[in-house]
Amino acid sequence: MAVPFPPSPGRRLGPVCAALLVVALAGCAANEGPSPTAAPSTSPPAASDGPAPTATGTAAPATPSAGPEPSGNDVAPYDETSTRDAAGSFGTAQQLDGSLEAVVEGPRPATTGERPVRAAPGTPVQVFTLTLINTGSTPVDAVPWSFPVAVAGEEPAVPVFDESLGVPMETFPTIAPGESASLELAFAAAHDAELAVRVFATTTPDHYVEFTD
Template sequence: MTALFPPSRGRRAGTVGAALLALALTGCSGDPGGGGPASSAAASSPETSGAQTSGAEASGAVEPGASASGTTASGAASSPAASGTPEPGTAGPRSAAPSGNDVAPYDDTATRDAAAAFGSTQQLTDSLAGTVEGPRPATTGQRPVRAAPGTPVQVFTVTLTNTGTDPVDAVPWSFPVAVAGDEPAVPAYDESLGVRMETFPTIAPGGSASLDVAFSAAPDADLAVRVFDNSTPDHYVEFTD
């Protein structure tokens, strides 16, 4: 059917212009550079987030649940060796000395170089002689060390004399051991008895120094006192009754 009133040239031009304007506006709204939906999609894309993760790894970021010190978030060490704890089935350090004695050549592993009676003098080395006097039974006071108050002890006086021509550092000789048979007696210290936690000094040629020592023991216990250089405790001189 033929239109009775066909549109005029101006109307047709206006319609075409409106369509072109709408098309242009639609193209602007989808432009990625305009901050629209396309820009948001690009910011959250896997490629972009992956680049950020790679940057974190490059900066030395630590994985979740771990700290820079090598421990987990709970504080547990990531390696057993880092804590210094022996692995299961392994033994830790072991001391051969019995309880109460720092150094104790009290058995067959040590060699007795000589024996002397209490009160006599015995040469210990080429330049050092020793004397042990005692025992003197006593009882500890109110503030002893390594013994309870009122503990029976035997007190001895150890005297060292430098018989050589050079000074002798006598500190290593400050730790004698007393034994009753094969059993060591625990050393004790008590200011009230004059038994202090001290050592021998350096002794000049011809000089002497004395040190009181005490051991927990009954008055009738038969103690033998072994004097030695504790840097080489496998040799000693024994003093007995």
């Protein structure tokens, strides 16, 4: 009669090990999960040749370039649309407002030197002296009266500044009661041109007092 031999320890543990192996493999598969997808690109798009967009996504409009500067004076009563409040001769006083009188003396023909402003060297000019007198009882800020114009007919003459002629770029000061101040003026014009000088305040440039020969 055959005697049964007990199974060896390795054979007894075989089914158990196989079961444990199946459980371990199942757990590993569950932990792996699906493979991650590729992350979206964060690099900026290529720049285009068009204008840069604004915060709203619309193209920023181009800034217009400044136009050419006007010739002559920027504010000047040249034509019949302005009101002439008074007219007088060179050398005589004319009332400008309630407390200012004006006297224009000239013209004196001259020629610009080597370094004039707003004219070429050797340009013929006519030079005038404008004097303001404060006839009131309070000081007057006379800066607005510092930019008279000269016209031949209705055509403006370009103002010229020239240190060699004693015509610097300056303005009137504040004039005390009973005091006066003078300003030298020059305008590009032929020596035989008949110029009229119009004195006005830049605060009311459509009203002026005119001086002629």
